[in-house]
């Protein structure tokens with residue numbers, strides 16, 4: 547099942563929302579790679595294919611977190627360190643999953659489950675709080691949201 551973007555996930559910050567939608571697209575592609583094989587052990591021949599999907603996810607997450615962190619720092623977001631720690635934990639978890647994958651001790655379902663839970667929790671909650679702050683900050687600065 548393809549995950550759809552929902553308005554309630556929007557932060558109201560254009561660049562962030564656009565990147566979140568791209569993120570969702572990558573997650574959906576990852577899901578498709580595993581479709582119907584979620585509980586199967588990953589065979590040698592599939593490892594590199596799945597590794598490449600995970601690498602794409604990690605690259606995009608890294609780039610996207612940089613965008614958010616720059617916005618949080620420049621707007622003096624009081625919850626910056628806690629939020630940044632959640633980003634770091636996600637990247638660390640991806641590294642761990644890559645290792646487990648390459649050593650053959652991972653089923654696709656566990657990857658998808660983790661990434662989806664994280665997406666719902668982080669984008670649905672943590673990023674919403676950041677969005678509120680950024681909108682208020684931009685308004686106070688008299689700047690348009692970009």
Ligand SMILES: [Fe+2]
Pocket residue numbers: 614629633668672673
């Ligand atoms: Fe975030």
